[in-house]
Amino acid sequence: MTMEDQVKQFSERIVDATVHGKPLRLRGGGSKDWYGQPATGEVLDTRGYSGIIAYEPTELVMTARCGTPMREIEQALAAEGQMLAFEPPHFGDDATIGGMLASGLSGPRRASAGALRDFVLGTVLMDGRGEALRFGGQVMKNVAGYDVSRLLAGSMGMLGLVLEVSLKVLPKPVAEKTLRLELSQEEALLRLNQWAGQPLPLSASSWHGGTLTLRLSGAEAAVASAVRHIGGEVLDAGLAEHWWADLREQRHPLLDAVRLEGLPLWRLSLPSTTEVLGEFGQHNQLVEWGGAQRWIRGQFDAQTMRARAQALGGHATLFRGGDKAAGVFQPLAPAVHTIHRNLKQYFDPAGIFNRGRMYQDL
């Protein structure tokens, strides 16, 4: 089937679903089936619409179809010495760029390089009417019309099928070093925030069990100078690469709690200076993003978790496992929820796309 025919087929299928009010479950490789509220509806497999449409390293832009495997994207970038700077997790070999965009997840580099949404330049969205709408573009700066493309990053497919996405890409850093320091969580949080306020080439951090692991990326001279400034033990390059890949893919034993121990994993997104959350047990915690992302393993009451996160200025997600009946994502303020409902109503009038995947009533 040609790509044109594939789009036509998607369109017919979506129109049919809209006309008959049949929910569709948008799915790429299924590597993140476990994320969000349970999915319902007939699967619409995006993998037939695959391939990199345009990639010009000197423009720093790549455009790909939704079903393109992440490994293909990253291989093409690596061949040109470039990368997706937000370091998206794949959660499986079959991960596609469409799923990456819909789930909106960013990896270890997020605190310093920015999130997925920061790198989205343009999209083509097929709405509930089966029409392809082009938002943004393939250029770095574009303020014509509302920035619907960034809105789609992390939208869990609730607004429609993202057919194509254009992303800003960046050169890989020339030099990279990983440091290990033995520090309490309290001390680590303080230092991480202090370092982030200094011109240091920090690119990732994680703390667990009294050990802070730090990654520095940039010009040779800048990395060397930061190593001297911060101190600690320099990790072997190969080991370091594995460490950050494991962290990103949640192969770290704490993050893999669902598989290893049958325990749910909570993600708390908080101001980076938030105090140590002693009540959840420090051995249950892994801190990333300079203190702004706290992973907590264990059975905790959803209400308590959410109230605490909110009081601290952030929010809590039941990231993996656990009882999804309590809601996976933090409930929205009523006025914000209304905007969500209105957007859903416009783009997906029959409510067919990934019904209930983000919030049960959307």
Added chain:
Amino acid sequence: MNAPTEATTLQQHQREAILAALHAVLPAECLLSEQEDTRPYECDGLTAYRQLPMAVALPQNEQQLIAVLKVCRELQVPIVPRGAGTGLSGGAMPIADGIVISTAKMSRIVALDPLARTARVQPGVRNLAISEAAAPHGLYYAPDPSSQIACTIGGNVAENAGGVHCLKYGLTVHNVMRVRMVSIEGEVIELGGAALDAPGLDLLAVFIGSEGMLGVVTEVTVRLIPKPPVAKVIMASFDNVVSGGDAVAAVIAAGIIPAGLEMMDKTSARMVEPFVRAGYDIDAEAILLCESDGLQEEVEEEVGRMSEVLFRAGANAIAVSQNEAERMRFWSGRKNAFPAAGRISPDYYCMDGTIPRKRVAEVLVGIAEMEKTYGLRCANVFHAGDGNLHPLILFDANAPGEFNRAEQFGEAILALCVAVGGTITGEHGVGIEKIDSMCEQFEVSEIAAFIGVKRAFVGAFLLNPNKAIPTLDRCAAYGKRQVRGGLFKFVKQVNA
């Protein structure tokens, strides 16, 4: 000038009723309605478009703002929100039967947390004032539009303002964490937050750059970043624009993201040099300014690599700033391009298209052709790193027909930008100025989607109506395609 002034349609008693209602909710010094007082608000930086508003409200706090919005909602008075009025697309141009809400009296830095590297500020705080307040902590607010001395953060949020350092440090959308705003319904809504993300859809990204149509900002939390201790700029001359454009690509291909990467054509260099004496080579066809910032040793390393790449790409002369004064001098020409245009021409019209960088030579050649077609000169300055072109069309508004020709010239440039795969506005916004060009860039179904997004946020279209997003009727009149074609329209705009 050629102000498209509209006449009031309100009766005297209706105006009086609206003013009385506003007086009841605002202190006397916070409401202007005499022409001599409202005159300064008749236009923004796009001075060719002028309109006196019925009144100007300057609320001092969120409660007063909510009360003003309530009056406007009940009496169906259109509102134009305004920061410092430095915008270049007429986004803050008033409406004859409407009011302007100025955020000038909400100009307090509420909190600055050096450890968390955030500042919570009211909308009327000036862009540069944030960096000044953060400076003692070695921090600053990165987006630096040319108007940063005057422009406010509220306006920056409305326009998604950029600057000369966005390739490396991002636009407003990359540097704002949270916006607190009041909807036309008077509801206080928080988007984003103090953490790095918020639950649900990324409404903050939609709100930023929405040109004051979705709500009035009352507070903004911005991200502050460490000030690089050292910055150096390379000034390189090229004897044709093609090799200048190729040099930009070569720098990126070498894996370097410069802190700033600007290009000026010969007309621009010759225009600014007598004005600022920056030391530009006025015989060069293109001048590149390429900046590196960071730690001392990092900058040395990067400047070395950049210089090598630029020479290899055909630069015939290179100068590296040796100190801060020299760096400022090299930049002064670029930063003063607009006033310099004002010095050599009675009027100028600044365009803002963005194009894929590789098409730059072609677009510059196209613009040179248009100079002949429209009988007007054009100087080009270019945020080369991110493909954002600012052609300055020079004209004399008092010469019959020149303003119209300048406008047509501008529209033709934007059409060319769209044709090469770019956009009609990189950072100045659509406003009133490029409203027809929106119909050039977007299909009717896409314009309809923007209207759908707007409706999702607001019930009543009283906030900055007739700006940024054209009505479907307007696009139909512009001569573009049919109205949204039901469920079975074939999707031809997809790359297949």
